[in-house]
Amino acid sequence: MKRWLLSAAAALLLAGCAETAPEDATIVIPAGASVARAGTILEEAGVISSSAFRTQLRLFGGDAPIKPGEYAIKAGMSAGDIVKMMQDGDVVLRMVTVPEGMPSIMVYERLMANEELSGKVDIPAEGSVLPDSYAYTKGEAREAVLKRMQAAMDREFDKLWATRTARSAVKDRNAALTLASIVEKETSVPAERRTVAGVYTNRLAIGMRLQADPTIIYPITKGKPLGRRILKSEIQAVNGYNTYSMAGLPKGPIANPGRDSLAAVLDPEANDYLYFVAQGDGSHIFARTLSEHNRNVQKWYALRRGRGEM
Template sequence: MLGAGAAWWLNRPLALAADPVELSIEPGTTPRGVAQAAVEAGVQLPPELLFWWFRLSGQARLIRAGNYELPRGTTPWTLLRKLVRGEESLRSVTLVEGWNFRQLREALAKAEQLRPDTQGLSGEEIMRQLGRAATPPEGRFFPDTYTYAKGASDLAVLRRALHAMDRQLQAAWARRAADSPLKTPDQALILASLVEKETGQPADRPMIAGVFANRLRQGMLLQTDPSVIYGLGAAFDGNLRKRDLLADTPWNTYTRAGLPPTPIAMPGKAALLAAVQPASTRALYFVARGNGHSEFSATLEEHNRAVNRFQRGQ
């Protein structure tokens, strides 16, 4: 009878003060402390009874620290299984391709129950915390969706995104074309960020990278508007004017030759691959068609005709 009664109790839903009950277990908490924490969180049961179950199961020392959600229907059996497996309640934050570092930080600041350890820190200070003191933060984090336990540090998410970009960049660099004008992985990252900002069309990325590669080989100015806009920073009002193209900044590719000094955004995997494997093309120019795609031209004369057609409606 005792065995049957215990089995019935172990599979009976626990009374909970809320739905769900949020249970936080700190590292080093004893099994008795876990039982007490569960009761204080809202599991309506004598802590001695819960501790008895943990101990009798033989798995009490396997319970893991973490943040857990206990929904309605949780039984003593499923509670212990969750704690032993470390099935923490997770949240997620998505870092979008083409975002700059400011936008990334805004997303982290708004992420649900992510501890804002970087709040008030400069980009330089954040990179120092991540062990990259000499590295500018722009473009160094891979755009993806990252899950995290409730109460996790935003610095931990950044560290994962940083390492993910390291891996993606290394993999892309290993596949670079033999005739690439790029000399270092950092240059590939910078070029990929320009490609990312110039188009969201998968088919156009290698062609745009091909135009930039051709210009780099010939010593031509890259003349890419997104880089100019990045250099303007808060001064950009959404309307790029001729005076902006003439306002010299380190990122103004109309006034300075070569690649800008840093990436201007977070490139995704496709943009990284396009940067190191550009299309083989004679094109030196491109202009937006107005439908999301670009028109590519090999000569200035062809380009001017394309501008008249797609930008001026002539």
């Protein structure tokens, strides 16, 4: 009789393990949640009973822990399927992307506009965020996501700083991020970044003003597009950022530079260019002398007039 009772108990346990999810559901297992808490979350969501989940994990789950995150449960999934999913960490991937050169005000706006995140954040320091795509969990704090973005920049900067060559004009983190942010805003062509960095390195070496248009715009819009032509008064403005009215670097970054722009200013191309101007296809043409540059500028103006832009 005792053997029969044990077999009946085992049968009940196995029957519980055979429970399946009646419909699709999404659940979130918070960091630090116990097995009991995870089972309660599943039961409250109407997925499977807490006892079925705990029994499956105890009998067949082995030693692997369940991992926190957001899980998409499909109708018909068994307790075993759900345990395996959670042990494998097969979470729903939700991503927030910071493009290269995005200013911090727009990083802030992107985080605040994401209704799947919670809480508030302040506008991060310019240049403190590494452009990349970041995974997050529904309901996660915006502050936690921002901290990951900033920690990623810290790690990447430390790694790249070790590659700095003697030719680089930057001597500290602020200078590196500042010059990299200018390079980032001046060209979107990856192959040009070290060349542009070389131009600015040459200018800094001889005390020539950088004259980078994005440094005019930043104090006006905090890095957002200006949406119109730059005014003469804005070219002449003195504000700590405008490199038309001051020699040297601005007082800080004007955007969040990406890995390639950071690498470029730490190891700039060894060239003798001092000037560059757009060619109309997103790339630039470089010049060594002012007379050569002026000819290139006239070609650019002619192209713009042909497009009806001037």
